[in-house]
Amino acid sequence: MEKQPFSPQMLFNLKLETLEQRITEYYEESQDGATTIQLLLALRVRYQLGAEEFDLVLKDLVHHLFTRTKVSRSMKRFFYYFVDYFEVLEWEKLTLKLFPVRNFIEKAKSIVKSQITKFLPTETAVP
Template sequence: MPELPFSPNQMFNLKLETLEERIMEYYQETQNGTMTIKLLLTLRVRYQLGAEEFALVLKELVRYLFTRTRATRTMKRFFYYFQDYFDAPEWERLRLRVFPLRNFVEKTKSFVQSLLTKFLLSEVLTT
């Protein structure tokens, strides 16, 4: 089991500035995007529990991880928890980047359904 860079006690008791500094240092030293996303998700939980100052904590780091690094399984798993870090058009582009196969399947399904509908309508109209 990999060693965690912070204890749960630290994640839920340290001040915002201290956590921001330490998480940035951790990412710069390790370049471990997966663990960094998990740490940021923990801070999202802290925000949801009422710590308003954690609303968009480390926004630039989150944006960097999702837009400039390779999408990992962890990023895909927790992707939707970070939606408010991006505006709507940017979010849609990011979703297409993170889930390319899912988007291809959705578009193909929509295209086939429209072809099928046209075919069925032409059959009904000709009989």
């Protein structure tokens, strides 16, 4: 298991500006999107614990990671925690990018269901 670049004490005690700068520098140096997403998720936890200033922290970096980098397991695993960062249309496009097979299956199911309902007899009331 590789060592994390930030300790829990750093993630939960440093000021917002310091964390933004250090996480951005870390990503620029390492290009490690998976670890960066995990760090950003820790900041989402900090926000959920009551640190209001951490709402949508590093939004540009989150957008960059999800829209301009190769899809990774970490992206898929933590994708739904970042729903607030995207507009509805962007979210739908990202869902298609990250989960193409799942979306294909859901669409196929809906088409099959609609075709089946066409052939089912409608219930009529018996007097």
